[in-house]
């Protein structure tokens with residue numbers, strides 16, 4: 001990643017062994033013995049082994065993996081709901097792993113909140129009491145906690161429901177209460193453990209959209225656990241794929257789909273609809289050569305011949321796309337002393353780099369000419385031809 005951003009969380013060599021004889025288990029892992037065999041031989045469970053990653057400020061980082069891969073253990077180590085066996089968890093440079101109780105309480109109060117699966121609400125209390133509860137246990141005055149609770153309730157769109165009993169609310173609304181409770185303390189970091197897994201698919205998708213919208217405004221650092229790949233791809237700026245307590249790959253959705261680190265990750269992502277995830281930017285080719293609108297048709301024809309192209313994009317001196325020149329039109333026109341601008345096709349397909357393949361396919365079907373990928377100033381960034389889509393989707397061309 002080239003953008004320079006502040007690291008909010010740095011996890012270093014994190015190990016969690018469930019059981020008493022952690023050293024024995026660690027030495028077996030180091031000999032390459034599998035998690036399953038370690039359990040059979042020692043009754044120790046490897047929860048996490050030498051996990052390393054960073055989460056940047058304002059990022060949504062998703063921990064993803066099959067059941068038992070260690071996602072929840074990892075998330076719970078971040079705020080020490082589970083004590084790690086070894087390693088470091090730096091939040092703003094302070095090591096959560098080595099904090100004493102007082103420091104830990106302080107860090108949890110100021111820095112991190114957790115949103116649980118199944119909401120963990122008090123059913124007979126009202127919405128506002130539930131939201132204020134987190135502040136109450138932190139010893140914040142009644143007046144202040146109700147002001148903050150009101151604010152958090154508004155953020156999650158529950159204004160008007162302050163005095164409803166949570167047991168009377170729908171699942172989606174209950175999860176909003178859980179989210180409001182986590183937001184009430186205004187934490188920098190939100191830890192979300194399968195937060196939407198208990199919701200039915202439609203509500204779940206709605207909550208995902210709302211989290212994305214909320215995150216656009218609040219810009220928290222979010223670590224989100226999910227076993228659902230679609231959810232991970234939708235929410236995560238980056239995703240860590242876990243297997244047997246280790247991280248198999250960390251990357252953006254595009255990186256993981258286009259360049260899976262191993263067979264495990266490949267299998268994991270095999271069923272994903274790539275046309276929804278991969279964008280123009282991921283599949284475009286470099287746009288060279290292009291021809292200047294001020295060049296002659298002979299130059300354009302030579303370029304096309306040299307590079308085996310049947311068409312070429314025409315650009316102005318600022319690299320802004322002006323049209324496309326096809327060899328069929330250029331060849332006869334060059335004999336009539338015409339200029340590029342007289343014969344180029346100006347009605348061309350132009351798309352932004354973040355357009356998913358799903359939306360590019362119909363454009364390509366309508367017009368077989370290459371598509372120009374341009375930035376907001378219409379400068380040419382890349383070119384998409386039929387083959388770019390086919391190879392991105394790993395489809396063999398029949399003819």
Ligand SMILES: Nc1ncnc2c1ncn2[C@@H]1O[C@H](COP(=O)(O)OP(=O)(O)OP(=O)(O)O)[C@@H](O)[C@H]1O
Nearest residue numbers: 018045046047066067068069070071072073074227
């Ligand atoms: N308290 C515990 N005592 C012993 N083993 C545990 C404990 N908690 C978790 N484990 C084991 O640690 C491993 C990782 O579990 P964890 O719950 O973190 O996985 P997960 O990826 O979150 O799975 P799920 O999606 O099912 O919640 C599993 O093998 C699990 O059995």
